[in-house]
Amino acid sequence: MSIANERGAEYLFRRYAGEVLGTLVRRFGDLDVAEEALQEALLEALIRWPREGEPRNPAAWLVTVARSKAVDRLRRAQRRPDKEVAAFRREPDRVDVIDELATALDDQQVPDDQLGLMLLCCHPALHHDAQVALTLRTVAGLATDEIARGFMVEVPTMYQRLVRAKQKIRLAGIPFGVPHHDQLAERLDAVMQVIYLVFNEGYASTREDEYIRHELCGEAIRLGRTLNGLVPDEPEVMGLLALMLLHDARAPGRVDTDGVLITLEQQDRSLWRRAQIEEGSALVDRALVMRRRGRYQIEAAIAALHTSAPTAEVTDWPQIDALYGALLRYVPTPVIALNRAVARGMAAGPTAGLEMIDELIADGELDRFHLLHATRGELLARAGRTSEACTELREAASLAPSVAERSFLERRVTELEAL
Amino acid sequence: MKYMLLLADDPELAAAANAPDDGQAVMQEYFAFTTRIAESGELVAGDALHAVPTASTLRIRNGSTTVTDGPFAETKEQIGGFYVVEVPSLDRALELAAQIPAAKTGSVEVRPIMDFSAS
Numbered sequence: 001m002s003i004a005n006e007r008g009a010e011y012l013f014r015r016y017a018g019e020v021l022g023t024l025v026r027r028f029g030d031l032d033v034a035e036e037a038l039q040e041a042l043l044e045a046l047i048r049w050p051r052e053g054e055p056r057n058p059a060a061w062l063v064t065v066a067r068s069k070a071v072d073r074l075r076r077a078q079r080r081p082d083k084e085v086a087a088f089r090r091e092p093d094r095v096d097v098i099d100e101l102a103t104a105l106d107d108q109q110v111p112d113d114q115l116g117l118m119l120l121c122c123h124p125a126l127h128h129d130a131q132v133a134l135t136l137r138t139v140a141g142l143a144t145d146e147i148a149r150g151f152m153v154e155v156p157t158m159y160q161r162l163v164r165a166k167q168k169i170r171l172a173g174i175p176f177g178v179p180h181h182d183q184l185a186e187r188l189d190a191v192m193q194v195i196y197l198v199f200n201e202g203y204a205s206t207r208e209d210e211y212i213r214h215e216l217c218g219e220a221i222r223l224g225r226t227l228n229g230l231v232p233d234e235p236e237v238m239g240l241l242a243l244m245l246l247h248d249a250r251a252p253g254r255v256d257t258d259g260v261l262i263t264l265e266q267q268d269r270s271l272w273r274r275a276q277i278e279e280g281s282a283l284v285d286r287a288l289v290m291r292r293r294g295r296y297q298i299e300a301a302i303a304a305l306h307t308s309a310p311t312a313e314v315t316d317w318p319q320i321d322a323l324y325g326a327l328l329r330y331v332p333t334p335v336i337a338l339n340r341a342v343a344r345g346m347a348a349g350p351t352a353g354l355e356m357i358d359e360l361i362a363d364g365e366l367d368r369f370h371l372l373h374a375t376r377g378e379l380l381a382r383a384g385r386t387s388e389a390c391t392e393l394r395e396a397a398s399l400a401p402s403v404a405e406r407s408f409l410e411r412r413v414t415e416l417e418a419l
Numbered sequence: 420m421k422y423m424l425l426l427a428d429d430p431e432l433a434a435a436a437n438a439p440d441d442g443q444a445v446m447q448e449y450f451a452f453t454t455r456i457a458e459s460g461e462l463v464a465g466d467a468l469h470a471v472p473t474a475s476t477l478r479i480r481n482g483s484t485t486v487t488d489g490p491f492a493e494t495k496e497q498i499g500g501f502y503v504v505e506v507p508s509l510d511r512a513l514e515l516a517a518q519i520p521a522a523k524t525g526s527v528e529v530r531p532i533m534d535f536s537a538s
Contacts, residue, residue, distance in 0.1 A: 125509055172531050173420040175508035 009042045010143055016042075017141035018226060019059045022113030024066055025120065025176050028074075031138065031166050037070035038062065044069075059110075114139075115230040116178050118223075122190040123174050130165035131194045137162055139226070140219050150216050151201065188231065192240050192296065195223045199244050203251075217248050235287035239297030242287065245280035246303035249273040261408040265312035277307045295330035298323055317347035334366050338375050350383035370399035374409060381416055390416050421463060421505050421532040422512040427496035428525035436524050448520045456504060456515060465502035496525045503532065 017038065024034035041062045055061035121134035132151070136142045142150075148158035168174070179187055202216025224241040231237055253267035284300045302323045309315035324340035337360055345353020357376050366372045377392030390413050397409035437445055449467075456462040474490045490497065499521065506512050509529065516527040 123509075125513070172529075173422075173507075173509045173512075175510050179510070 005043065005046055008046045009039065012042045012045060013038070014141035014143075016059055016062055018114060018117065018139045019110070020062045020066065021138050022115075022117035022176075023063050023110060024070065025117060026109070026113050027067060028070055029176065031120070031169060033070055033074070034066075035138070037066040037073065040069040040073075041066035111230050112178050114226065116176050118191050118227065118230070119178060119187050120169065120174065120176050122187070122194045123169070124187075124190055125172060125174055126165055126168060128194075128197070130161055130168070131190070132197055133158060133161050134165050135191075135194050135223065136198065136219065140223060142219065146215075150213065188227075188234065188237065191227060192236065195220050195227065196240060196244075196296075198223070199247075203247060214251065217244070217251070220244055221248060233290070235290040235292045236294040236296050238283045238287040239294060239300045242280040242283035242300035243296050243303055245276050245283070246300060246307050249276035249280065249307060255404060258407075259404055260411065261404045263408075264306065269310065272307060277304075280304065281308060293326075295327060298327045298330065302327070312346075315346070317343050321347045334360065334369060335371065338371055341379070342375055345379050345382065350379045353379045354383065368399060370396045370401070370405070370409075372396075373399065377409075377412075386416050386419060420508065420512075421503060421534070422509075423530045423532055424502040424504065424512070424516050424519065425498055425528040425530065426500045426502075426519060426521040426525070427494075427528065428499045428521050429496050432524040433499075433521075436520070445520050452518050452520075453502075455518075456502070461504045461506055461511075461515065463503040463505050465500070467500040468498065470499075471497045499525075 020038055021031075021034050024037055025031055028034055028037070044065055045058075045062065049055070049058075118135065118139055121138055122131045126134070129151075133147055136147045136150070137144065144159050144162060145155045148155045151158070153161075178184065198216055199220035202213040202218075202220060221241070221244050224237070224244055228234075228237050228241045249272050250264075250267065252273065253262060253269065253271040255261055280300065281304045284297065284304045287297045288301065302320055305316050305320055305323075321340060321343040324336060324343055328336050328340065338357070341353045341356035341360070344356050354376065357372070357379065360366055360372065361376075373392045373396035377389045377396055380386075380389035380392060393409050393413045393416070397406050397413070400406040400409060436442075453462065453465060471490050474488075475486055476489060476491045477484065477486050479485075502515075502519075504512060504515055506515065509531075512529050516522060516529050519527050521527055
């Protein structure tokens with residue numbers, strides 16, 4: 001295969017995998033068979049589309065061709081478990097593409113297949129790392145080496161992870177399909193977790209030298225959009241999409257040209273992406289009126305309050321404080337508690353914020369957590385206790401995992417010492 | 420597909436669950452579960468095992484056989500029984516696992532059984 005073809009196939013895989021693979025998995029009951037068949041269909045598309053023109057429904061065309069490829073392959077390989085043989089028997093030997101196209105267009109199951117693929121990749125019986133890798137590979141259509149780069153693992157390791165995950169699906173009999181309503185909520189939670197994890201990996205990268213990795217954020221948003229299209233009227237799915245849009249809208253203002261982090265207060269708000277903020281805010285509003293609250297909606301509501309404020313000072317901090325209080329009921333983590341202390345500090349003065357932090361310190365466990373020291377340092381600085389503030393911020397810098405955070409904290413100490 | 424459901428109990432949690440009525444209620448739950456999956460046709464086999472102190476473990480190394488007292492692995496949770504079920508998919512096997520009392524006082528490991536007749 002020439003390089004141009006390989007690139008072309010990769011591009012098409014990325015564009016169509018999420019739409020097409022689900023249907024193929026449903027038909028063949030096996031992710032590997034489906035993926036190989038799609039790859040073959042893509043190669044045929046690369047030859048035929050430029051010559052014969054792009055089909056009216058490319059996804060349906062690919063399903064059709066991939067099906068006949070898979071049947072051929074299965075027949076050649078003489079591997080015929082029952083389901084595959086049954087699929088083979090229904091299939092005419094040589095397909096008339098145009099006819100099949102029409103049938104496929106009538107296929108009402110396509111959205112369900114797409115959702116089924118997402119649910120399969122995020123099945124709770126798979127390890128979290130495997131869920132993420134599979135989702136990015138099959139739903140988002142990323143290449144294995146791209147995923148490896150995104151998660152800072154060696155390409156062979158990522159490749160192995162994908163192979164093992166697919167093996168587990170096959171051997172453990174993880175089923176393809178959309179479960180009934182009562183189970184669906186739980187399974188959607190797992191999908192949302194994976195999407196949010198991808199987003200966070202991009203947004204607050206654990207990679208030493210690169211704080212924001214836009215590709216992963218963009219990928220997560222794309223997945224969120226897809227999911228929101230597949231299960232409309234799920235307020236938490238809307239909330240998740242809104243949350244990601246609103247956070248990502250602030251990306252252009254979050255780091256300076258040297259890659260050093262800029263605090264929310266000091267960010268140039270004119271750099272924020274307005275259209276994305278409007279889209280995110282509208283989604284939050286729509287979700288909240290449905291009156292089925294959840295963590296993503298609350299987080300999105302907080303993000304919307306930040307992005308709608310012209311400056312940090314005039315932000316509705318009391319409301320943000322209250323929302324963090326509500327969020328703690330869903331996500332009782334130190335980070336959320338710290339965020340609440342910050343909001344409290346802005347709403348009711350630094351001393352009120354420090355009181356909240358001191359309660360957290362009394363609970364223990366957080367001493368090695370750089371954000372605790374960073375937050376406490378900022379509140380101390382605001383309260384005018386500069387030398388204590390510098391000690392806390394230095395402690396925070398020594399514990400910070402990324403260069404951007406470390407530089408930011410060190411710069412802050414220098415600023416304070418110059419006062 | 421066939422799955423083996425391996426039932427492991429945490430002795431402390433299990434003892435606490437059995438305490439009120441000497442395990443009568445838990446036994447009833449097992450009995451009801453076994454009856455249900457026998458009637459649905461999903462049960463292939465299933466039995467309870469005597470406690471871990473009755474276990475003997477055999478190993479052959481370099482041609483010589485040793486038998487030791489006790490289970491093959493010292494863990495807090497101890498295998499106390501098993502079911503073999505035949506169901507369409509992992510999701511159904513997990514649904515069944517969730518109905519087993521040991522899930523609440525220990526854990527249930529769900530393992531697909533190899534099918535040598537396929538392929």
